[in-house]
Amino acid sequence: xxxxxxxxSVSVAPxxxxxxxxxxxxxxxxxxxxxxxxxxxxxxxxxxxDSDRPSGIPERFSxxxxxxxxxxxxxxxxxxxEADYYCQVWDSNSNHVVFGGGTxxxxx
Amino acid sequence: QVQLVESGGGVVQPGGSxxxxxxxxxxxxxxxxxxxxxxxxxxxxxxxxxxxxDGSYKYYGDSxxxxxxxxxxxxxxxxxxxxxxxxxxxxxxxxCAHSSSSGLDYWGQGTLVTISS
Numbered sequence: 001x002x003x004x005x006x007x008x009s010v011s012v013a014p015x016x017x018x019x020x021x022x023x024x025x026x027x028x029x030x031x032x033x034x035x036x037x038x039x040x041x042x043x044x045x046x047x048x049x050d051s052d053r054p055s056g057i058p059e060r061f062s063x064x065x066x067x068x069x070x071x072x073x074x075x076x077x078x079x080x081x082e083a084d085y086y087c088q089v090w091d092s093n094s095n096h097v098v099f100g101g102g103t104x105x106x107x108x
Numbered sequence: 109q110v111q112l113v114e115s116g117g118g119v120v121q122p123g124g125s126x127x128x129x130x131x132x133x134x135x136x137x138x139x140x141x142x143x144x145x146x147x148x149x150x151x152x153x154x155x156x157x158x159x160x161x162d163g164s165y166k167y168y169g170d171s172x173x174x175x176x177x178x179x180x181x182x183x184x185x186x187x188x189x190x191x192x193x194x195x196x197x198x199x200x201x202x203x204c205a206h207s208s209s210s211g212l213d214y215w216g217q218g219t220l221v222t223i224s225s
Contacts, residue, residue, distance in 0.1 A: 001170070031210070033210070033211035033212070035153075035212070037153075042203055042215040042216065042217055042218060043145075043153065043203075043212075043215055044215070045211045045212060045213050048210040048211035048213070049210045049211070052210070054213060084152075086152065086153050088153075088211070088212070095165075095167040096155065096167065096169065096170075097143065097145075097155035097158065097212075098155070099145075099152060099153045099154065099155060100152075101152050102152040102153070
């Protein structure tokens, strides 16, 4: 089955740029979606189809996807961005939704 | 805006059954299907099941296939998850999520399932 690999944690100072990676075999051929989950809350879609943002999501959130790595980039990080972030794809070979293991973003 | 409300969680003994329901305030015109996703305490998201909106296709995660059944009732905007032969490792917060063709765009707040003797 398809596997997505994320770093367990990323730390960044306020105002800096955070980059959270999601690795998978030829992930560039998949559409990648990203979710933000704050403690005690349900996940929220922050980027879909590699790089599009749902309405209401700040422009500071962006995404890219190429080769074997997809990246969620959060510019001008704020304390409120501290959360767990998950990447996700649909694996059409197995007809399974696949989530990455999640990355905890800590704002220093 | 779609609101999803899950119900039916509780404490069940191993080997028991439970039926979860997810009531949607409405479905968007772009709805593709509905998912169940679970999260065990302190762990990440695990996909459980998916039904295409018209019910023509249903898919299951490997750990629940053959034990769980997803169904939907479009007349009541409800999606259900019948869970049989429950195990300790099924203990989790279960979310339902609305899916367009681009990601899981609306999520409920979840219902807690605890498998314990």
